Amino acid sequence: MGRTLQHTGIRVPLLVAYSLEVAEEWDPTKNIRFQRDEVPYNSSYRAWWRCRKDRRHFWQASVATRAIKKQGCPYCSGRKVLAEDSIVALFPDVAVEFHPTKNGDARPEQFAPKSNKRLWWRCRTDPSHEWESEVANRTEGSQCPQCRKLNNSLARKSPQLAAEWHPTKNGSLTPEMFSSSNPERVWWQCRENPEHEWRAAIETRKRGKGSCPVCRSGTFRAANSSSGKVATRRGLNETAPELLDYWHPTKNGTTTPESVSHGSKEKVWWQCPKDPSHEWQDPIKKVHGRQRKCLMCVSPMRQGVVRAEESFGHTYPELLAEWHPTLNPGIDPMTVSPGSSKKMMWQCSNEPEHVWQAHVFRRTKGAGCPFCSGLRADSKTCLAAVDAEIAATWHPTQNGDVTPADVTRQSATKRWWICDVNSEHVWLESVQNRVNRRQCPECNKLARKGKLENALARAISENVTSYATFTDSIDSLSRLALLESPDAALQQVLYRQVFAGVVASMETYLSDTFINTVVGCKVLRNRFARATPDFADRKYKLDEVIDWEIHSQTVVKKYLVDQVFHNLPKVEPLFKKVLKVKFPTGDAFADLQRIVNARHNIVHRNGRTKKGRVLSLTVPEIDSAISKVRNFVEDIDSQVAETPWKPHRSTEDR
Numbered sequence: 001m002g003r004t005l006q007h008t009g010i011r012v013p014l015l016v017a018y019s020l021e022v023a024e025e026w027d028p029t030k031n032i033r034f035q036r037d038e039v040p041y042n043s044s045y046r047a048w049w050r051c052r053k054d055r056r057h058f059w060q061a062s063v064a065t066r067a068i069k070k071q072g073c074p075y076c077s078g079r080k081v082l083a084e085d086s087i088v089a090l091f092p093d094v095a096v097e098f099h100p101t102k103n104g105d106a107r108p109e110q111f112a113p114k115s116n117k118r119l120w121w122r123c124r125t126d127p128s129h130e131w132e133s134e135v136a137n138r139t140e141g142s143q144c145p146q147c148r149k150l151n152n153s154l155a156r157k158s159p160q161l162a163a164e165w166h167p168t169k170n171g172s173l174t175p176e177m178f179s180s181s182n183p184e185r186v187w188w189q190c191r192e193n194p195e196h197e198w199r200a201a202i203e204t205r206k207r208g209k210g211s212c213p214v215c216r217s218g219t220f221r222a223a224n225s226s227s228g229k230v231a232t233r234r235g236l237n238e239t240a241p242e243l244l245d246y247w248h249p250t251k252n253g254t255t256t257p258e259s260v261s262h263g264s265k266e267k268v269w270w271q272c273p274k275d276p277s278h279e280w281q282d283p284i285k286k287v288h289g290r291q292r293k294c295l296m297c298v299s300p301m302r303q304g305v306v307r308a309e310e311s312f313g314h315t316y317p318e319l320l321a322e323w324h325p326t327l328n329p330g331i332d333p334m335t336v337s338p339g340s341s342k343k344m345m346w347q348c349s350n351e352p353e354h355v356w357q358a359h360v361f362r363r364t365k366g367a368g369c370p371f372c373s374g375l376r377a378d379s380k381t382c383l384a385a386v387d388a389e390i391a392a393t394w395h396p397t398q399n400g401d402v403t404p405a406d407v408t409r410q411s412a413t414k415r416w417w418i419c420d421v422n423s424e425h426v427w428l429e430s431v432q433n434r435v436n437r438r439q440c441p442e443c444n445k446l447a448r449k450g451k452l453e454n455a456l457a458r459a460i461s462e463n464v465t466s467y468a469t470f471t472d473s474i475d476s477l478s479r480l481a482l483l484e485s486p487d488a489a490l491q492q493v494l495y496r497q498v499f500a501g502v503v504a505s506m507e508t509y510l511s512d513t514f515i516n517t518v519v520g521c522k523v524l525r526n527r528f529a530r531a532t533p534d535f536a537d538r539k540y541k542l543d544e545v546i547d548w549e550i551h552s553q554t555v556v557k558k559y560l561v562d563q564v565f566h567n568l569p570k571v572e573p574l575f576k577k578v579l580k581v582k583f584p585t586g587d588a589f590a591d592l593q594r595i596v597n598a599r600h601n602i603v604h605r606n607g608r609t610k611k612g613r614v615l616s617l618t619v620p621e622i623d624s625a626i627s628k629v630r631n632f633v634e635d636i637d638s639q640v641a642e643t644p645w646k647p648h649r650s651t652e653d654r
Contacts, residue, residue: 015041019067025049027058041067044493044606051075053387056082062606081112087139090350090372094138097121099130113139114374114410123147140373141366151315154180154202161205164188164212166197180206190215192239211289215239215263236262240288245273262288272297312336312360319363322346324355338364348372353379377408383431390435393417395426409435419443466512467637473505474630481622495617496602499625503599506629507566513640514571515560517579524578525552531577534559566596581639584632592632595625 016023018041026036030048039045043063051057051073059080065071074080086109088095098108102120111117115135123129123144131145155162155175162175166187178184182202190196196214205211235258236243247257248269255268264284272278272294280295287293313320313333323333327345336342340360346369348354354371370376377383384391384404391404395416407413411431419425419440427441481498485491518524529535529552544551565571568583575581583589598615601608607615 013041015039015043015063015067017041022066025052025066025073030058039063042497044496049073056084065606078112078115081110081115083109085112087111087113087135091139094135097124097138097144102130111135113372136373137366139368141363141368143366149179150176152179154178154182154206158206164191164205169197178202188212192234207289211263211285215261234261235259236284243284243288243293246270246287246293248279251279260284270294308334310337312338312340312364316364321349322363322369327355336360351378374408374410377406379405381408383407383409383411383435387435390438393420393434393440398426407431466509466516467633469512470505470509470633473508474502474626477501477505478623478626481619481626492607492616495619495622496607496615498622499617500599500602502622502625502629503566503596506633507564509633510571510575510636511560511563511565513636514565514574514579515557517640519553519557519560522549522552525556528556528574528578531574532559566599568593568596575636579640579643581636581643584635588628588632591628595628598625 014037015026016037023036027048027050028035034045034047039047041063046060046062047066048058048060049066053073053076057073057075059074061071075082075085083089086095087098088109090113095108099120099122106119111119113135118132118134120130120132121138121144123146125144125147129144129146133142150156153176154165157180161180165175166189169187173186178186180202185199185201187197187199188205190212192212192215196212198213235256236247237257240262243262244257248271251269255266260266260268262284267281267283269279269281270287270293274294274297278294278297308314311334313323313336315338320333324345324347331342331344336344338360343357343359345355345357346363348369348371350369350372354369356370356376358367358370371378371381374381379385382405383394386409390409394404395418398416402415407415409431414428414430415434416426416428417434417440419442421440421443425440425442429437429441477498480501481495483494485494518528563571568589572583575583584592601615609615
């Protein structure tokens, strides 16, 4: 099936014959000008297409782009996104932070949740917070970094310590700018006595090793009748009242909490208020400096329990909404630490059917619903639901307990597949590659091999001269260039097709001449093998050396059919070394190369140069190209005619 070009006799395959798979996506309602069975496969007409996998997907693309370059649906490949599949629809909390001015002409509805595009965001809590991040990071739970830093700051995490931040000596620095683990040395002011000032690292103070050095120095004694000395500092009852509950009521003799400083190194007896059997001796300074006073009690942090105001439930109310109401029996989120390594059950606030298990600390670090982000499959996004055709080739036994309902079509994990045509064809391939390629590799290999052998057989069996074919083609193109169209755009389309056809005619001549001459002659086959690095430089097995004369004809045929004969710098040495035929040099060769380059821009860049300039052809330019190509081919053919290897069907070496 093909379309005959007027006045030429050249038949161009139609789209429906060239690629029925592409033709099936032709949209008959939007393509009013042409029907799919009227358009050649290499047409530059921008047609409307409708995806056969998802009927919501409509887009425009040239016929040649779809048929020749094999470009598929831009929505399925992620190059475009529907509004209902964008972050605006699926992640409105993220979309609302899309920066209104720093992303150029981009809009949030243009991006899918898994896009790796880096965009600018503006915090909805504090509009002065702006940052750049990938869309996928945002939809997976990444929040405003400045707010996150503020929530982890010294002011939020250790307000009592922040209260001793020196109000004047730290300049513009504030407790909100630093985390409690920061090694920065700053100025502090004792909250008990403002006259006490010192410098210390923030992390040192957080660990309880940096209390007021003035308060903890010296020996503290209270006023009493026997010594007559007067106390110069306050006791534990004023500076560390939390230690009073641990003070042993009987074993400290005359030493009382009122008579010692919280920075004293004096060893005293302590008793746990929760369990009176826990008694121990420790310096006052040591007990005051540690968070867990009684070391014999089990750590509350080890139990996953913290104070309510520091708990997961209190600190992360938005995540608390996804705490599963029934699958975490006996565990109160108000007693769980935000950094807990416990695995809990969660329920998506957007899709209640999404239930999963995850560590608490992973949730607080930004991990979101794995189903909504595409990391896990559900009943709507699994391979079985979105691509039943591919799911049908899932190997029934070699994938363990995993089924097409357990994976998404984007999964990079390799799975086993079985051909639906030949059950002996079994292979391992990632799900995403299987979806994109859609073919059994063994069947595809056999099909390619069959096509190659048929093409070779036809080329050898045809008893026509390459030059006669060239002259017929070039004469038809010359007449075609004289046709006129009232539409200037269509006229340029015609000129480009003619120009590309001129180079194609030259390439066909060079290919047929070289292949038909070399393949049929043993001497030339051997000369070609010595002149070609792919043959000359490779290592051969002994069997290949012995069988070379038997198989060389087939081997050389297959190799030559795959070569690009309009690549003149690569083809010229072959003609020279193997056939002793010389190509033109200097300006003549440069002119031919410019013609080939222009054809490349027409075929592969839709008539544009690398810099984006549109090629505008004229009849004189086409005539000039035809003349130069014709002269080149005539010169080559005359040289070939003078050698013993004129193109013909050779039988002497078979």
